[in-house]
Amino acid sequence: MTKSLSTAASKRRRTSRFPTKTVLGGLGILALLFLGAKTIRHGDKLGHQIDTLKPGPVILSESFEQDDNLSQWIRDLCCDRSLKRVTSPVRSGEYAARFNLARQDPIVENSKRVEIKRYGLFGAGTERWYGFSIYLPDNYESDRSFEIVAQWYSVPDFAWEKPGGRRP
Numbered sequence: 458m459t460k461s462l463s464t465a466a467s468k469r470r471r472t473s474r475f476p477t478k479t480v481l482g483g484l485g486i487l488a489l490l491f492l493g494a495k496t497i498r499h500g501d502k503l504g505h506q507i508d509t510l511k512p513g514p515v516i517l518s519e520s521f522e523q524d525d526n527l528s529q530w531i532r533d534l535c536c537d538r539s540l541k542r543v544t545s546p547v548r549s550g551e552y553a554a555r556f557n558l559a560r561q562d563p564i565v566e567n568s569k570r571v572e573i574k575r576y577g578l579f580g581a582g583t584e585r586w587y588g589f590s591i592y593l594p595d596n597y598e599s600d601r602s603f604e605i606v607a608q609w610y611s612v613p614d615f616a617w618e619k620p621g622g623r624r625p
Contacts, residue, residue, distance in 0.1 A: 516585070517578060521552040530573035535562045539571045548590040560602075 519526065521542050534540050539557055547553040556571045563569075579585055591606060 520550055521554045522550050527554065527573070530575055533566045533570050533572040533574070535565050535569075535571075540573070546592055548592075553590075553592075558604075 521527065524542070527540065527542060532540060539562070541555045541557070542552050543555045544551060554573075558569060558571045560569075566572075587609065589607065
């Protein structure tokens with residue numbers, strides 16, 4: 458059973474017994490959305506609505522089924538154990554990626570992180586939908602440390618200027 462974010466947040470005052478945080482993620486079509494502090498499961502009403510959406514054309518679909526898929530990503534990580542292709546648990550297919558961040562990990566790019574990223578996939582002014590899955594084990598406990606498990610952001614093209622010399 459997956460814990461909701463609100464349940465995990467209510468336990469913030471406790472210190473985790475586990476020195477390592479592990480998050481398993483498979484980039485799938487759509488499995489988990491965060492709306493406030495609610496976890497959406499496939500059996501939920503909104504989960505059913507998401508499952509029955511008629512998809513448009515798929516522009517990019519990534520999985521960890523191919524052994525070299527991780528090599529296509531820019532990786533910010535400290536150690537060999539930080540990012541692994543694993544066979545269990547998986548959402549679908551035979552493989553998922555395991556991201557492992559430990560308290561004792563050294564600083565990478567100005568903070569402790571295990572990230573994969575790609576640049577220039579989509580152009581400005583277009584609508585895109587993203588989906589992915591996150592697995593947290595039943596014994597996962599929240600602690601006081603701050604984590605970001607996913608983020609999307611856009612970097613403006615500073616070579617482009619609007620009329621009058623203003624940048625976007």
